[in-house]
Amino acid sequence: MQQVEAAGMRVSRIGLGTWQFGSREWGYGDDYLREMAPALLRRAVELGITLIDTAEAYGPGRSEQVIGETLASLAPEARSRLIVATKFMPIAPLEGIVARQAAGSRRRLQVDALDLYYAHWPNPFVSARRVMQSLRPLVESGLVRRVGVSNYSLEAWQAAEAALGAPVVANQVRFSLIAPGPARTLVPWAVSHHRLVVAYSPVGQGMLAGDPAGATVRGFRALNPGHAARVRARIAPLIAVVGDVARTHGATPAQVALAWVLHHPNTVAIPGARTVAQLEENAAAADLALDDAELGRLTQAAFEAADRPGTTS
Ligand SMILES: NC(=O)c1ccc[n+]([C@@H]2O[C@H](COP(=O)([O-])OP(=O)(O)OC[C@H]3O[C@@H](n4cnc5c(N)ncnc54)[C@H](OP(=O)(O)O)[C@@H]3O)[C@@H](O)[C@H]2O)c1
Numbered sequence: 001m002q003q004v005e006a007a008g009m010r011v012s013r014i015g016l017g018t019w020q021f022g023s024r025e026w027g028y029g030d031d032y033l034r035e036m037a038p039a040l041l042r043r044a045v046e047l048g049i050t051l052i053d054t055a056e057a058y059g060p061g062r063s064e065q066v067i068g069e070t071l072a073s074l075a076p077e078a079r080s081r082l083i084v085a086t087k088f089m090p091i092a093p094l095e096g097i098v099a100r101q102a103a104g105s106r107r108r109l110q111v112d113a114l115d116l117y118y119a120h121w122p123n124p125f126v127s128a129r130r131v132m133q134s135l136r137p138l139v140e141s142g143l144v145r146r147v148g149v150s151n152y153s154l155e156a157w158q159a160a161e162a163a164l165g166a167p168v169v170a171n172q173v174r175f176s177l178i179a180p181g182p183a184r185t186l187v188p189w190a191v192s193h194h195r196l197v198v199a200y201s202p203v204g205q206g207m208l209a210g211d212p213a214g215a216t217v218r219g220f221r222a223l224n225p226g227h228a229a230r231v232r233a234r235i236a237p238l239i240a241v242v243g244d245v246a247r248t249h250g251a252t253p254a255q256v257a258l259a260w261v262l263h264h265p266n267t268v269a270i271p272g273a274r275t276v277a278q279l280e281e282n283a284a285a286a287d288l289a290l291d292d293a294e295l296g297r298l299t300q301a302a303f304e305a306a307d308r309p310g311t312t313s
Helices: 030-046 062-072 076-080 095-109 128-140 154-164 186-193 229-234 236-249 253-262 276-287 292-307
Strands: 003-006 009-012 051-053 083-088 116-119 147-150 168-174 196-200 267-269
Touching (some): 051 196, 253 276
Parallel strands (some): 051 083, 147 168, 196 267
Antiparallel strands (some): 003 009
16 A cells, blocks of 8 residues: 655555444444444555544544444554544634543544544634644643644645644645645645645545446435536536546546545545445555546546536535
């Protein structure tokens, strides 16, 4: 598995997204949490995936819990190679509240310190400066090893760094062929400042995975405007290009979507998976090399689709 290093943190270029673990909105059922979630985690570790992505909001708490229980059964040496990233909602700037949120995540994950702790979303009522000030004591006391932000603009990311007085090592954002914007904004800054862009929803929550009709869409996706038939119609030309490139390589559309994200330097993708077969397919995408002409076609189709009104949710 290819790795990337930035700001002293080394992770696999494909991580494992775990919003699906215990989250009713995905509609995967209780067996998925009990049986599939631990199986996915164990297989991810076997495949050399070292970045596991979760949040207190997933489940809520159930995703962190199952990760803690499963990773506790790993050999300490295998566990020590992993970066388990989690997130808190900055609901209030008070240090005590953030400290309690971090303590809850540490307890559920069964760890003494959080490897990477993200502010999940910007809060319009709490400045980036206040959020970072409330994290600083956790960093100074060693309870949080690294700080990240999520869904931050470049300006807000830079403001967060200034307020923390230390690197905010990663910004986790929606980044895919359906949401290509970070390629032009966040990635160049991450490259010049040795930071990471962590791409969530990198296979468009399934829309880039070769199911343009949405036949398998269930759970929140059935109601989400981002998955509506009119959106699928607007991205149809992009999906056709993805399919073409996939056929040339004997790859799947999901793999092409991931390989496009990963051709950007200082970038990691964290796809979620419903099955072990999807996870294995996604992990293999780290080794899929697309040529310049293919990347050019995909980028052009992605920005054309993004410029069509109403394409993104
Ligand atoms: N920071 C944030 O605000 C934020 C927001 C969203 C997500 N995230 C994180 O990012 C992770 C990934 O994002 P996401 O789950 O929204 O979207 P995603 O990774 O683009 O989509 C995951 C879904 O796509 C389908 N899929 C995955 N691999 C596939 C393959 N190889 N072939 C066919 N279908 C495949 C599966 O659904 P079906 O098989 O059911 O179609 C899977 O549940 C999350 O788990 C979470 O950790 C963070």
